[in-house]
Amino acid sequence: MMYVYALVNRHGTIKYIGKTKTLGSRIDDHRKEKHYWRTFKVLAIVEDSEVERTEGFAICSYDERHPGVLENKYFPLRIEYSRKRRRDHAMAITAIPTQYAGYKFRSRLEARWAVAFDEWELDWNYEDQGYYVDTDIGRIKYLPDFWLSDSRQWVEVKGYLDPDGMHRLYYLACAMAKCGDDGADIAVLGDMPRRRSILWPAQLHFHDRLWAVPWSTEPGCPLARPRVAVEPTADMAQHLTDGFPFGHPDWAEDGLNRARQARFEWGEHG
Numbered sequence: 001m002m003y004v005y006a007l008v009n010r011h012g013t014i015k016y017i018g019k020t021k022t023l024g025s026r027i028d029d030h031r032k033e034k035h036y037w038r039t040f041k042v043l044a045i046v047e048d049s050e051v052e053r054t055e056g057f058a059i060c061s062y063d064e065r066h067p068g069v070l071e072n073k074y075f076p077l078r079i080e081y082s083r084k085r086r087r088d089h090a091m092a093i094t095a096i097p098t099q100y101a102g103y104k105f106r107s108r109l110e111a112r113w114a115v116a117f118d119e120w121e122l123d124w125n126y127e128d129q130g131y132y133v134d135t136d137i138g139r140i141k142y143l144p145d146f147w148l149s150d151s152r153q154w155v156e157v158k159g160y161l162d163p164d165g166m167h168r169l170y171y172l173a174c175a176m177a178k179c180g181d182d183g184a185d186i187a188v189l190g191d192m193p194r195r196r197s198i199l200w201p202a203q204l205h206f207h208d209r210l211w212a213v214p215w216s217t218e219p220g221c222p223l224a225r226p227r228v229a230v231e232p233t234a235d236m237a238q239h240l241t242d243g244f245p246f247g248h249p250d251w252a253e254d255g256l257n258r259a260r261q262a263r264f265e266w267g268e269h270g
Contacts, residue, residue: 115255117146124147163234166240
């Protein structure tokens with residue numbers, strides 16, 4: 001059994017994310033290091049877990065045969081500060097519902113992309129309508145995150161894409177993103193691109209096969225741009241959520257800056 005834990009300061013800021021098999025001794029170690037001002041939080045109990053530290057998120061991978069208590073492997077951390085020091089308890093880690101522009105989004109990430117759309121003056125609808133899509137693996141129920149009417153694109157916001165999700169998205173895109181008037185590309189938007197990063201989201205376009213091309217709001221066939229052949233693999237899922245090294249287009253910078261700097265109320269209650 002592996003414990004995934006975090007040290008949180010009095011402002012609720014995560015200072016450290018780690019793992020241990022012996023929870024009691026790890027707490028003692030932190031006491032000896034005089035981290036009394038930090039609250040020790042058990043985030044999850046998993047098996048065969050590996051944890052990476054990154055700003056604001058815990059990425060937990062584990063043996064699929066022994067999933068423990070985690071349903072997914074990528075969670076925005078929602079920390080509730082407790083004034084009782086060194087209090088240990090398991091907690092649920094879920095995306096934070098966020099209100100913006102009259103909509104209640106399922107996550108902060110979706111809301112940030114909506115902020116960027118507004119800065120770019122794109123006409124968007126959020127979870128406007130669900131569809132039954134006939135694919136090569138059968139009929140799939142599909143509720144797109146966004147519809148961009150100006151560019152005629154569906155948008156999927158994915159902080160994490162597991163193998164099942166990648167498989168599903170692949171066949172949806174093959175059916176929906178066909179070249180021509182009858183199709184509409186699917187843009188896959190992962191984490192908000194960082195400053196000075198060359199990673200940029202892709203849009204999925206089907207022309208004889210499925211391609212990933214640099215996302216643009218320009219309508220029409222995008223195959224004149226650089227492109228990567230898409231297969232439903234775990235590596236491709238990682239690339240779609242991280243972005244491809246296409247570089248940021250000049251038109252995007254103002255929207256990205258606005259989205260990164262956006263501040264929202266806490267959850268659904270404000």
